[in-house]
Amino acid sequence: MNTEMQPEQVRPEEQVEEQAMTMQDLDRYLADEFEVKRPQHGDLRTGVIIHVDESGLLVDCGFKREGFVAADDLEGLDEEMRSRIEVGAIVPVFVLQAQNREGQPVLSVQQAMMYEDWLKAEEIMSSGELYAGKISGCNRGGLVVRFGKIRGFIPASQVVGIPRRMREEDRKRRLEEMIGKEVGLRVIEVDRDRRRLIFSQRRALRAWQELKRNEVMSTLNEGDVRTGEVTDITDFGAFVDLGGADGLVHVSELCWQRVDNPRQVLHIGQQVEVYVLSVDRQRKRIALSCKKLQPDPWTLVDSHYQVGQLVEGRVTRVLDFGAFMELDLGVEGLLHASEMIGTPELHPTQVLQPGDVALVKILRIESPRKRIALSAKQVRQSEWEAWMSEKEEQERQRAEEEAATAAAAAEEPAAPPAAAETAEGEITEAEPVELAAEESSFTELVDETAAVEDDDAAALGEDESA
Missing domain, CATH: 2.40.50.140 (Nucleic acid-binding proteins)
Known part of the structure; x- marks a missing residue:
C-alpha cells in the first residue's frame, strides 16, 4: 500500500480566483500610494x-x-x-x-x-511666547518689524513710550529713533488670508524687561567695566541701565569729591562708564562705581599743592578736635581746633558747620598717609578780604545769569502737556494702522489704512473687554 502523501490538488477555478485577489490588492496598494504622492496646490x-x-x-x-x-x-x-x-x-x-x-x-x-513663518507666528501667538524683533522701518501708523519672510506691524498704540495724544511731530521722531533697535514683542493677531501680522510691545514689556535683566546678570561679574545710560537720579545715588538691568551708583561712588546732590554730577540720559563692584543674583542687585575708574586724587596732591599755599575748602565734618575740609582735588584736609579763628573756649561746632566755605593755608602735606594739615589763623587779613571780594563778585555774576535765564524762559510759550502714557497691556483707541504683509503686497495695502483702523479698533476693544 502506497502511504506517501499526495500533493493537494488545486482546482483551476480556485487558482484563477486567488490570482484575481492578488491583482486587486496590488492595484489597491498602487492606487493608495499614488494618491498619497499626488501633488496638490498648497502642499x-x-x-x-x-x-x-x-x-x-x-x-x-x-x-x-x-x-x-x-x-x-x-x-x-x-x-x-x-x-x-x-x-x-x-x-x-x-x-x-x-x-x-x-x-x-x-x-x-x-x-x-x-x-512656515505664518505657522510659527500662529504658534507663538497661541503659546504667548516672546518674540525679539528688530525694527526695520516706520510709517505714520507705527513700526515695521521683520518676522522671517513676513513684514509684521506694531501699531503706534502698542509701542511703549508713545502716549495716545502725543503730537504728530513728536510721535514721528520717536518712531524714527526706534529703527534698528531690538524690542520684545507679543503676537496679537495672525491672519494669513489678509496677510496681517500684528505685534504689541506694551504687552511684552514686563516679561521682556525680566528676560533682559536675567541675561545681563548672568554675564555680569565683579570687576567688569560697562557702559550704561543713567535712567534715574535720587538723593542717595544714580541708577544706570546696563542693557536690561539697572545698577546703583551710590552717592559715595560717584566721584572722589564729596557729593551732596547727585544731580549736580550726572543727568538722566547721560552715557557713563561704570565699574561693577558686586552682583547679587539672588536679590537681583548690582552695585556700580564711577569713582573706581577715576584717578585717585591723592596721587596728584604733591604736584597740585604746596606748603604755604592758600586754598578754598568746604567743611564736610565737624568733630571735637577740629573740622575736615574738602579741597578742589576732592581730598580732605584737617583744620585742627587750635588753627581755627575764635576763642579757645568755643567748641568747633560753634565756629564752623558742614557746608561752610572758608579760605585756609596748607601747613603740612603727607600724601603717603593721605593727610593735609590746614590753618585759618595763618591767613592774613588782606588775603581774607581779597578772597571775600572775589566771592561776592562771582555771586553777583551768577545771580545776573540766573535772572536772565528766568526772563528768557518766561517769554517762551508753554508747550501743551503730553497725555500720560497708558499702562502696559492697556488697549487704547487704535492708531491709523498699515497692514503687515509680504514684500510684494505691503505697498498696495497702505491705502487700506482707514478700513483696517476700524477692524483693529473692534479687535482691540474685544481684547480690552475680555
Whole structure:
C-alpha cells in the first residue's frame, strides 16, 4: 500500500480566483500610494535638490515626477539660504501648481519658507511666547518689524513710550529713533488670508524687561567695566541701565569729591562708564562705581599743592578736635581746633558747620598717609578780604545769569502737556494702522489704512473687554 502523501490538488477555478485577489490588492496598494504622492496646490513638502541650472532647480519630493523651482523664485531668498542651494541639499517647497506642460509639479522655496513663518507666528501667538524683533522701518501708523519672510506691524498704540495724544511731530521722531533697535514683542493677531501680522510691545514689556535683566546678570561679574545710560537720579545715588538691568551708583561712588546732590554730577540720559563692584543674583542687585575708574586724587596732591599755599575748602565734618575740609582735588584736609579763628573756649561746632566755605593755608602735606594739615589763623587779613571780594563778585555774576535765564524762559510759550502714557497691556483707541504683509503686497495695502483702523479698533476693544 502506497502511504506517501499526495500533493493537494488545486482546482483551476480556485487558482484563477486567488490570482484575481492578488491583482486587486496590488492595484489597491498602487492606487493608495499614488494618491498619497499626488501633488496638490498648497502642499508643503521637503525635497532633495537633484539638479541646478540657470533656469532653476529640480527637486525630488517623492512625487511621480521631480518638481521644478524657477530661478526667479530663488531671487527672493536671503543670502544665507541662497548659499545652501546645491545638489543634495534638503529644502522646503510649496506646491504652486500640480503640474506644468511638461507634467512637472511647480514648486516654490520662497513660499514654503513664508508659509512656515505664518505657522510659527500662529504658534507663538497661541503659546504667548516672546518674540525679539528688530525694527526695520516706520510709517505714520507705527513700526515695521521683520518676522522671517513676513513684514509684521506694531501699531503706534502698542509701542511703549508713545502716549495716545502725543503730537504728530513728536510721535514721528520717536518712531524714527526706534529703527534698528531690538524690542520684545507679543503676537496679537495672525491672519494669513489678509496677510496681517500684528505685534504689541506694551504687552511684552514686563516679561521682556525680566528676560533682559536675567541675561545681563548672568554675564555680569565683579570687576567688569560697562557702559550704561543713567535712567534715574535720587538723593542717595544714580541708577544706570546696563542693557536690561539697572545698577546703583551710590552717592559715595560717584566721584572722589564729596557729593551732596547727585544731580549736580550726572543727568538722566547721560552715557557713563561704570565699574561693577558686586552682583547679587539672588536679590537681583548690582552695585556700580564711577569713582573706581577715576584717578585717585591723592596721587596728584604733591604736584597740585604746596606748603604755604592758600586754598578754598568746604567743611564736610565737624568733630571735637577740629573740622575736615574738602579741597578742589576732592581730598580732605584737617583744620585742627587750635588753627581755627575764635576763642579757645568755643567748641568747633560753634565756629564752623558742614557746608561752610572758608579760605585756609596748607601747613603740612603727607600724601603717603593721605593727610593735609590746614590753618585759618595763618591767613592774613588782606588775603581774607581779597578772597571775600572775589566771592561776592562771582555771586553777583551768577545771580545776573540766573535772572536772565528766568526772563528768557518766561517769554517762551508753554508747550501743551503730553497725555500720560497708558499702562502696559492697556488697549487704547487704535492708531491709523498699515497692514503687515509680504514684500510684494505691503505697498498696495497702505491705502487700506482707514478700513483696517476700524477692524483693529473692534479687535482691540474685544481684547480690552475680555
